[in-house]
Amino acid sequence: MRKRLTVAGAALLTLLAAVFAFVQPAHAAAGFSVANGRLYDANGTEFVMRGVNHAHTWYPQQTSSFANVKALGANTVRVVLATGDRWAKNSAADVSNVISLCKANRLICVLEVHDTTGYGEQSGAITLDRAVDYWLSIAGALNGQEKYVIVNIGNEPYGNQGYATWATDSANAIKRLRAGGIAHTIMVDAPNWGQDWSFTMRDNAATVFNADPARNTVFSIHMYGVFDTAAEITDYLGRFRSAGLPIVVGEFGFNHSDGNPDEDTILSYSQANRIGWLGWSWSGNGGGVEYLDMATSFDPTRLTSWGQRIFNGTNGIRATAREASVYSGSTPTPTTPTPTTPPPTTPPAGGCTASYTIVNQWQGGFQGEVKVTAGSAAITGWTTRWTFTGGQTVSQSWNAALSGSGGAYTARNVDYNGRLGAGASTSFGFIASWNGTNPVPAVTCTAS
Known part of the structure; x- marks a missing residue:
């Protein structure tokens, strides 16, 4: 069995910053x-x-x-x-x-x-x-x-x-x-x-x-x-x-x-x-x-x-x-993609809205995210739907039960993220492939 020491037992082994003084090289x-x-x-x-x-x-x-x-x-x-x-x-x-x-x-x-x-x-x-x-x-x-x-x-x-x-x-x-x-x-x-x-x-x-x-x-x-x-x-x-x-x-x-x-x-x-x-x-x-x-x-x-x-x-x-x-040959500049369907200022009562974001993209593949937001009343579950028009295909998803047929996809909440308070949000993500173009689809949300 590997021996262990507690933090308290090692307190006297404190490092002094002066001991570690050294000259750093240029990049x-x-x-x-x-x-x-x-x-x-x-x-x-x-x-x-x-x-x-x-x-x-x-x-x-x-x-x-x-x-x-x-x-x-x-x-x-x-x-x-x-x-x-x-x-x-x-x-x-x-x-x-x-x-x-x-x-x-x-x-x-x-x-x-x-x-x-x-x-x-x-x-x-x-x-x-x-x-x-x-x-x-x-x-x-x-x-x-x-x-x-x-x-x-x-x-x-x-x-x-x-x-x-x-x-x-x-x-x-x-x-x-x-x-x-x-x-x-x-x-x-x-x-x-x-x-x-x-x-x-x-x-x-x-x-x-x-x-x-x-x-x-x-x-x-x-x-x-x-x-x-x-x-x-x-x-x-x-x-x-x-x-x-x-x-x-x-x-x-x-x-x-x-x-x-x-x-x-x-x-x-x-x-x-x-x-x-x-x-x-x-x-x-x-x-x-x-x-x-x-x-x-x-x-x-x-x-x-x-x-x-x-x-x-x-x-x-x-x-x-x-x-x-x-x-990339230069310092990357972080960008925040603009959702195609941003939630309204006041979501509808008893309903939900969804927004779609491309988080990261590379040749032939991308990571997508969908954010679900409850309306002015709490919901107990949600279902989102969208249709890809560029031949995109989802290979993996998380935080949702996702199914697809052709370009049409449906994602439903899982046990731990279906209940949302009024105005509260959750999100799920996926990995997908694309070829040629990767247009952002419109996403609908239905609450239950």
């Missing part, structure tokens, strides 16, 4: 960079990761996963790779293809070596130094991709034994990568199976950051059973923010064999403080943690409850992800 035009504890893309635009982990090395045939997670709104995918020491090696050609899939789908690639997992405790795990050997051996696939790729040296590089050398080993690994010509932003994982219950990463992060000649390192904490209270989550992440050091939640779940993580606090605190996160994982889990699959059998139309929470829930991917500006 690197070649790729991602770090300044004042924030991550910036090659345009100098702040980038906050909102994405998922994908087990590519075990499921190399699942290349459609990149497009699928993008269609669900993600801006980043953390890709599992292997050195050949523990699992079959991902070649330079394979890594180049992974990067091309990320770029084709306008995703940022975080590439990680998984063979280091639990070193010192897990049989067959390799050292960070050995992981560096792998990265240098495939440098040809990485060089020139600094705008799109972040190099995560090794996943959960120590278990609960032998982790005292984490800081020295991490610093040496970073220096070797830089000496070998790797100019990317580097990500380092915490020890203790990624959860840092010993605070080894937290208390040595400044030393490791300053060991990077480029000052371009990001720290990654994995949040499972160790982080089962709001206090533990906010204390850990907050110390990095106060110290001006970049931190992301590189993995987390809504449940785990070692405890029940507080995923709501992870999501809300990260959103409030512009901290990146990458949920574990898209699909293909085994060994008793199959419940961490977000999609059943890699099918984006069969999201699990965990997948619905990550993509469609409060502070989830759809609500918070912003695409990296390097894919």
